[in-house]
Amino acid sequence: MPFELFVALRFLREGKSQTALILAGASVGVAVIVFLSALIDGLQDSLVARTLGSQPHIIVRAPEEAARTLTRSPESLIQEVRPAQRLRSVDQWQQVREVLERTPGVEAVSPVVAGAGFAARGAASRAVAIRGVEPEPFSRVIDVSSRLVAGAWRLRGTEAVIGQELAKDLGLEVGDRLRLSTAEGRAETFLITGIFDLGNQDVNQRWVLVPLKPAQTLLDLTGGVSFLELKVMDLFGAQGLAEELQGRTGLVAESWMTLNAQLLTALRSQSSSRYMIQFFVIVAVALGIASVLVVSVVQKSREIGILKAMGTPTSKVMRVFLIQGAVVGGVGSVAGSALGSGLALFFASLASNPDGSPLFPVALEPRLFLTAAGVALATGLVAAVVPARRAACLDPAVVIRNG
């Protein structure tokens, strides 16, 4: 064992109560960081997951229709009239789909025909959103099949899957029939094969999922689709990918990040408050370690003087105290990580949602522990700099004389 480490460990062992205090301080600090990060990460993950439970990551659609003036003269008195946006198909959507599917980072592409309609059963009717989809790609973009509360994920011929709120409103069950009509007067009757709960009341109340073909007929969009919905591999890279796709296809591509700007702002401010808390915890831990080590330098000044008188160079004396800081940080990070994880798991087990998922979901990732360990080690080292310099500056002649 090198001289500096040997002496540092002995000094730590000799001052048992001090070492215990400073370790407790470092551990609690790391535990707070781990616990807080796990909690906030978990909440954010679950918030994003809930939000994206009924949303695609990117929507690709045709650009909006706009009137184009025939003259370029600025003096001409022309009033631009914004045309009403009719339901239109994405041009050449089959080719666009292929382009999208070949783009790296895109996991699934689902063509969707969407429009407004009425669902009626007997005398009751509700305004609904008709969504014509291909079952397989759609369930890869929005996972309906695992969130069915009744029936099965099956869409053939004139079958439909609806949300649980709509089912409740209209008193529908799997096997019942539902009549869908549009403002243009087209109508079709569908057989309910499944009822879903996507965790969003509005979606549960309004969505009626039907196969692509009957939806195209109902909405007078034969052979066409309203938009293409995408799932991507990197959730937070969706914005960049959307911009890339927009350039590649000439269509409009919007990511979930644009569509949920408010949520994203909330997540960001949550993250920044967490960094603030972490920062102050680190400062508090560093001050704690530094102050205990300063006291230890004062108490050990006689020993330090003897070591220096015996020929120990200043740099080695400094290292003895830097190592003490690093050891405290290292051990503190291990103990603190364990404490923080335990606390987080305990917290997660305290309360749960009706569906059995924890009310406070926590995300304990290896990255978190590595960060905590790195931060604690660095904090220990930095905190030890001032005490180490003090120790190195001690005049051996003075401390030996004064005992």
Added chain:
Amino acid sequence: MAEPVLHLQGITKDYGEEVVTRVLHGIDLTLRPGEFAALMGPSGSGKSTLLNLIGLLDRPTEGKVLIQGQDTSKLDDDGLARMRGRALGFIFQFHHLLGAFSALENVMMPLLADRGRPSGEMRERGMALLQAVGLGERASALPSQLSGGQQQRVAIARALVTSPALVLADEPTGNLDTATSGQVFELLRRFNVERGTTFLIVTHDPRLAERCDRIIEIVDGRILRDEPVPH
């Protein structure tokens, strides 16, 4: 004639910035290999200051300190530390052992500080010296488990472990009873005779000084007396 172990040339030492107090006034002194000298003087005479300068714990205002012919004024602080570790041994009045380390570890410490890592050879040398001071059995004892005399014997073993050319002892028997004092003094004498190590012993006790080979007396920062002791 052999090269002096220690050579002081016109050493002066001033303290204070605004009000300058001269503690040492041009000290010249030479110690030759194998000498066993006592340094005497009343409190405030400057003998501690002189010992610090010889021990390279402080630098003179003027003059030169030569250890084994090497001028130490050109060395930086780490150079001085290295020189202290290799050429000098220290025995303090209050043994000054490190409380967190065993007797053997304390003895090995100067070697460890110099070389960085422990070795079997260090352990053997430490053990041999502990046996030489009669404490072979207590190698693993902590300083707090040893008596005052035993502690001072460990300190002597520690001072000698690097085989220094010069050992500086600051009232090595100052806080020991007469019988233990005698034993500790005999031990120093034995190492002086057996190994030829040079000793400079600061003492207040005229009887101990009389048992040395040479008495140097310093008063008011000047050497008042420097003469051999007839045995």
